[in-house]
Amino acid sequence: MTRRRLLGVSLGGAGAALLGMSGCGASSGSASAGTDHLSLWYWKGSLSDTLLATAKRGVPGMPGLKVQGSQIPDGDIDSKVRTSLAARAYVPDITVANSDNLATFFPDENEFLDLRTLGAEAVRDRYLDWKWKSCFTPSGRMIGFPLDAGPTALYYRRDLFQKAGLPHEPQDVAEEVPTWEKFIAAGRTLRAKAPGKPYLVSNIGNVFQQVLLQSPQQFVDADNRFIGDQQHVRRAWDLSVELLRRRLSAGITDGTPDFNAAMSGGRVATMTTAVWAINGLKDTAPKTSGTWRLTTMPDGPANYGGSYLTLTRYCRDPEAAFAFLTWLLSPANQLKSYQEMALFPTTPASYADPAMHTPDPFFGGQQPIDVFGPAAQKAPVVYFSPYEESANTPFFQELTNVEMLGKNPDRAWRDAVNTAETTLSRLGVS
Numbered sequence: 172m173t174r175r176r177l178l179g180v181s182l183g184g185a186g187a188a189l190l191g192m193s194g195c196g197a198s199s200g201s202a203s204a205g206t207d208h209l210s211l212w213y214w215k216g217s218l219s220d221t222l223l224a225t226a227k228r229g230v231p232g233m234p235g236l237k238v239q240g241s242q243i244p245d246g247d248i249d250s251k252v253r254t255s256l257a258a259r260a261y262v263p264d265i266t267v268a269n270s271d272n273l274a275t276f277f278p279d280e281n282e283f284l285d286l287r288t289l290g291a292e293a294v295r296d297r298y299l300d301w302k303w304k305s306c307f308t309p310s311g312r313m314i315g316f317p318l319d320a321g322p323t324a325l326y327y328r329r330d331l332f333q334k335a336g337l338p339h340e341p342q343d344v345a346e347e348v349p350t351w352e353k354f355i356a357a358g359r360t361l362r363a364k365a366p367g368k369p370y371l372v373s374n375i376g377n378v379f380q381q382v383l384l385q386s387p388q389q390f391v392d393a394d395n396r397f398i399g400d401q402q403h404v405r406r407a408w409d410l411s412v413e414l415l416r417r418r419l420s421a422g423i424t425d426g427t428p429d430f431n432a433a434m435s436g437g438r439v440a441t442m443t444t445a446v447w448a449i450n451g452l453k454d455t456a457p458k459t460s461g462t463w464r465l466t467t468m469p470d471g472p473a474n475y476g477g478s479y480l481t482l483t484r485y486c487r488d489p490e491a492a493f494a495f496l497t498w499l500l501s502p503a504n505q506l507k508s509y510q511e512m513a514l515f516p517t518t519p520a521s522y523a524d525p526a527m528h529t530p531d532p533f534f535g536g537q538q539p540i541d542v543f544g545p546a547a548q549k550a551p552v553v554y555f556s557p558y559e560e561s562a563n564t565p566f567f568q569e570l571t572n573v574e575m576l577g578k579n580p581d582r583a584w585r586d587a588v589n590t591a592e593t594t595l596s597r598l599g600v601s
Contacts, residue, residue: 200485202261208237209492212252212263214245217318217478219508222499230498236491238265249275252483256282262485264492270477273306273315274555283314284482289493291316297502301552302517306479309393314481316496317517319508321445321476322546323381325354326452328369329464329535331440332357335365341466341537351382351410354469358419361440369440370421373430375411376570381443382407384473387551390562390591396601399562400588411570412580422574431455443468445475446515446543453533460533465542472546474553477517519548558598565590 203210208227218240225231226238241263243251249272255262256279268276276283286306291313295303298317306315325348332339337360338347348354358371372378383389383404390399398404414420421439423429433439434456442448452463480500482492498504505516506524521527522544530536556562569583569590 200255200259200262201483201487202241202255202263203239203487206239208239209264209486209488209495211238211240212243212248212266213240214248214267215242216512217245217267217514218499219504219511219514221511222504222507226495226499230495233491233494233498236495238495245269256483256485259485262483264483264486264488265495266481266483267318268315268479268481270321270474270479271555271559273479273481274559275557276314276481277308277557280308280310280312280314282484283312284484284486284489285312285314286316286482286493286496287313289482289489291493294497297518297520299517299519299547299550301474301550302477304552315479316481316500318478318480318500319476319505319514320517320547320550321447321474322515322543322550323384323443323445323468323473323475324465324542324546325468326442326444326448327464327466328437328440328459328462330462331361331365331369331437335361335363337361339464341464341542344464345467348469351378351469355410355413355417355419358414358440359417362417362419365440367437369438370433371419371439371441372414372443373421373423373425373433373439375414375420375574376567377425377443378414379407379411379566379570381468381473381475382410382470384475384553385468385470385551387553389553389555389559390566391556391558391595391600393554393556395556395599397562397592397595399566399591404566405584408566408570408580408584412573415574415580420574435459437462446539447476447513449531449533449539450513461535463534464537465534465539467542467546472549474547474550477515515543515547517547519544522547556600558595558600561594561598562591562600565594 223240230236252266302317302320306313308314329339337357338344348357361371362368386403388398388403392398421433423433435458480496482489486492502518502520505518506521508514509516510526522540527540528538530538565587569587572578573580573583
């Protein structure tokens with residue numbers, strides 16, 4: 172019910188002893204030591220293959236600068252970075268960090284270079300403001316650099332909305348469901364009047380996730396205090412439970428054969444998710460092409476996913492590495508990455524390019540950028556703690572128990588809060 176892949180731990184042990192060492196001049200531990208290139212770790216699909224091939228031959232306009240990428244499985248890259256840092260050997264000069272995963276490095280922030288010391292502020296205006304702000308640790312060090320974003324929207328079946336007698340054009344739907352409460356009300360109409368009695372959502376965990384992402388606070392605040400029992404989480408919980416109570420959730424897990432069949436067969440009328448879901452939906456339900464539309468998500472946009480690039484303190488040539496970052500993630504190259512890899516740009520200047528305004532037949536000729544561009548610019552700044560997975564896992568698990576096993580929602584809420592508090596107290600969260 173969640174795509175979060177957080178480790179929730181610091182380097183610890185031998186790694187903790189590294190924190191007092193200097194941030195530069197530690198290049199002897201670099202994986203690129205003795206070579207003619209800088210080393211970069213990434214996972215498949217996180218960076219443009221074409222641009223990486225160019226950088227391997229030589230970064231344009233930067234004589235002598237070559238960057239060699241090494242592909243690491245997405246689920247392994249964080250632990251591999253930690254292992255190399257703890258060993259002080261074979262550390263990548265540059266590495267990709269997944270959206271929420273950047274926070275897991277906060278306790279060990281001195282293992283990464285502060286990009287402001289390399290001139291990052293000079294290019295700040297190129298990037299989404301919230302994404303830029305999310306690159307900073309609570310102490311104020313900039314250890315991430317904006318890669319891609321995951322702006323969200325409401326995906327909906329225009330034909331099912333129309334058959335239920337609901338507004339069905341994107342702007343009209345946005346006005347019909349400006350809040351989650353109105354979204355639930357529309358779902359009741361769909362269930363009652365649309366042929367086949369379609370469900371509004373595939374499962375309640377997705378809505379819980381998106382409501383939370385609209386809040387700047389999550390489960391642990393910047394002062395390392397547990398806040399998962401507060402109103403912003405409880406509201407997300409109550410809205411999710413209300414969907415279940417009104418029989419508006421299909422109770423199926425995304426990505427399963429049941430989910431694929433439901434999407435293809437019109438049993439689920441909406442998705443509340445990010446831009447990167449477009450290709451997955453097209454692969455899952457190709458015969459529904461032309462029936463889907465996009466509009467603003469209830470209660471406004473959020474960001475779900477995206478990544479960062481970081482420079483480790485073992486980086487052999489920080490200035491050259493930063494020059495590579497600004498080249499790779501320039502507006503022009505982010506546009507190329509979007510065209511090649513569907514990586515949504517963090518550079519608003521890219522959104523005006525005609526290449527991002529191509530009508531999409533799957534969405535009835537609608538231009539997705541018209542929805543996702545404004546959403547990307549309006550997403551809130553969200554603080555993720557290093558302990559996010561430890562904090563949120565009990566809540567998603569208890570929602571599963573409510574939806575799949577029929578557990579009492581109030582009891583499930585109490586159990587989620589108690590489990591999270593107990594788990595986090597062992598990790599030093601107050």
